[in-house]
Amino acid sequence: MSSENDQNPFRRKVMTRQPGLIGAQWWNEGLSAMSDPVSRRKALQALAVFGGAVAVGGFALASTSGEDEYLELHDALQMQRERGWNFGATGDSLTFTGQTKVPLKPQELNALATELTPKQDALKPFSQATLFQSVTSSSAGSLALALRPIFTPEMDTAFKQGQALASLFAEQPEAARATAVLVDLPGPEAIAFATALAERFEPVFTFDNWPHPVGVVPAHLTLAAATYYQPTLRELASRRTLPAPPVFVLDRQRLAPYNDQEREFDNRYMARMPSAEQLRKLGIQHVMYVAPGGKGQTQELDDLNEDFVAWRTSGLDVKLVAAKDFQPEPATAAVATGPGMTGSPDGGTPADAGTSAMATASTPSRPSHWYYGGSRMAHDSFWFIYPWGRTHTSTGLVHGLPSSGILSAKNVPQVPPNVSKGYAYEPQRRTTMFSAIPRGATGAFRPFPSGFGKVAMRTSSNSRAILGPAFSSRSSWSRSSSYSSSGG
């Protein structure tokens, strides 16, 4: 830095004089000098902070090729559509865990988006087929070839947990018709859980991204799980009585931490939910939010907070149940089971979960009995704890249980000790990265965080042509460019 800069670190960057306006902007070059030299990482971080305009952020890149470059944020999905699903990382492959031997038929893959779209017109506006469309897009290229159906132990567990919840709704068909279920689990498990509900509830998938080899959201696993359950879902769709209430299927990884702008691709997205009014038009009075459970997993994700609060405010009853609240009965806990098991648990309600068609996705194994709270007795207490059915009144008077006959008030079940407190859950407004609560006085509504779901692209200063992504360690920029702060 020159002595002029040392003595006068503020440099006037812009001076505007017009009939209608006079003004100026200054830039403190001294403050810039106090920090580390501008590195590629800093440039990317600044770009994320500045939210899309590196010319604004002021990090120009002096390329050794002689052509000046700058970084510009673009919509990540749009870039994939234009440049291919794996652009910037074509040499990297997708990694699948839990690959199955179930064959992936090209014609079924082509039908994925169509088959997994809600059959009811009223639900179609809330479905996001983006992920399913990725395999048939002209820019998908090798994605279909790379895809492998998966089935993991976690999916197996989620499916059984979903079966247990389905059995509860089988006991209370009227409550089921008035309930929207939101399954917010890691993608493959969310699909497994929702599949178990799919004879009574119509799945509404909300996956609004594409896979990428270095994507922070492992969307390829969700896609792979969808291909695994596709035959089951097809069969259940044909058996479903319409109109059916929705089960919204959300990938809990959609807001996965995005920390390394150099090596990760930001394929995150926000869930888009219906308004309270739209839910009411569907006949919905209750919302059951299925979260994983466990530490920090019994709260709605940040992008749902405002929707949930709005739903609650408008009178919808929003409750949470943890997937972990559904456990195998101890006597059968150690029994290994495969997906889509249709085991008949002690003649109880899970056998009547309406999931016999799920055998199409199963592998041979012995049955296990999964219940709310891990026991039949706890299971029977569910509709007392979540009083949406016909077994409970506000006065505490017990009318009876469909499966057990009339009970007296003395037999009111207790809350099982090993379940979450989702029954007491009420969404509360809180500050999140999506909040529009102003600290100052403007009240301006800015719902999207800067840089969210974006990809930094190297752009020619001269031609404005996009030269390539900035995230890949293979980019020429990372090897040969130097950087300078040109001021904002």
Place this chain on the structure above:
Amino acid sequence: MNYSVFSMQVVLELQGPDDSTYQELHKIIRSAPERSNYARMHDFYGRVCSTLRRQSDRFEMGVWDYWDDANRAPKDFQDWVDGLQGKEARSEPAPEDGTPRYLACTLALLLQNGSTSDQRLGSHCDITEAKLWKKDTFNHLLKGPRLLNFLHVKSDVVYLLPGDDPACGLTKSDLSGQNFHYLRQLT
């Protein structure tokens, strides 16, 4: 480095083309040097703010913000910087119709988040909701830049509408349009 942002825009009715406040603000901005140091920048904003504070009972509309959210501050600051492009300014005088003309003065500061200057300004901007839109509050907030060590100011912007032609003052219609939708009436 993370940033915070402080911004303010106030609107006053022009008292003719020789309005002393307009003339003084125009002169301060016009004469600002291309290169400056921390002390002179401190003095520069002190003069701008003092000029406005003396007229705070004339403030009719305004807006202010303080954000210490790293994800929002640079973008907000840039929104104000974009105002230098003159989108909200008049390119020619409105037809004379006997209605008032207005000046709008805007300043915004991008601060090093968490610096002592930022902390001082943040505390200074702790305003109860009932007082957000009071002329007195704007007067109080205009003392804020005096609290700053400009060592901690990464960038700053100030502009005045109208510019070199006082006849290009804003009309009531201009101020009620989309370009100024965020302005609130001050009491």
